[in-house]
Amino acid sequence: MDTLEDVAETAMRKGQKYLRPTARLLLLSTFVEDGIRMFNQWGEQTAYIRHTWKVGSIVAAFFVLFNLLFQLIPAAAILVARDEKQKTIVKVGIGCLLAVMLVQTLAYSVLWNYQFFARNFAVGGSLMLLFAEVSEDPKKSFAGMLHTGGNKTGDILQFSGRMLLVVMFLTLVQFDSYVRIFFELIGLGLVTLVAVGFKTKASAMLLTILLLVSNMVLNDFWMEYSNSAKFDFKKYDFFQTMSVIGGLLMVVALGPGGMSYEGAKKDY
Secondary structure (H helix, E strand, O other), X not given: OXXXXXXXXXXXXXXXXXXXXXXXXXXXXXXXXXXXXXXHOHHHHXXXXXHHXXXXXXXXXXXXXXXXXXXXXXXXHHHHOOOHHHHHHHHHHXXXXXXXXXXXXXXXXXXXXXXXXXXXXXXXXXXXXXHHHHHOOHHHOEOOEOOOOOOHHHHHHHHHHHHHHHHHHHHHXXXXXXXXXXXXXXXXXXXXXXXXXXXXXXXXXXXXXXXXXXXXXXXXXXXXXXOOHHHHHHHHHHHHHHHHHHHHHHHHHHOOOOOOHHHHHHHO
8 A cells, every 4th residue: 555655655746647637537427428418418407407397398498407507617717727816616616516416416306315425515515626726826826736725715625525525435335246345345445545535545545446347347338329218327326436536536646635644644
């Protein structure tokens, strides 16, 4: 693990230019996919809202349009934001995505489904990590060495984000095949290390690789018929997992933060 931690540090320094943009892209992939789905399934989505909430066509169309625009536009704005002056844009974009999550939680009755609610809640954790990134003090970062403590707000956001990534991972655990059991038992150990902040970057990097491989093997939605239930289920799982991977890459980029085993040990 010590060797892997050194590898993670080296990879972070050499790939700093690409690490954070990649983490952002993967973090936001579930919002982009959902926004595109709103467009492709406009009729089904509006029909669902009309039937469930007993509202007219205009209200249903407005709801779907809100979900479409308030996911795709903020996600695009966050992805293209680069310099310090654009941090406000990123924060506003995160606020828009959180608003969509809240509206969807109520509109689709996610509150009454544990798995969907937990996943929705955990995606919020990924957004916390993104907010922690733009809240980072640039004066305390240099030569690729990132600030991992001393910013109380950032530390709280990183800790909360790490905990919610654990929640997200637990919702992916199914133990429905020997292959999944193998991947998921190893993953549970690694995600525990990420949660407590011990060998954080190495654990997050290993878990990223593990999830990427298992996601490609187990959630190969492109191999299913596009109008089948299996296609929808695998596609949903695929992009939810990619969001977790993005959060883990953000953990690699930001470090464990002050509220972690490593942060406490450093202070001691």
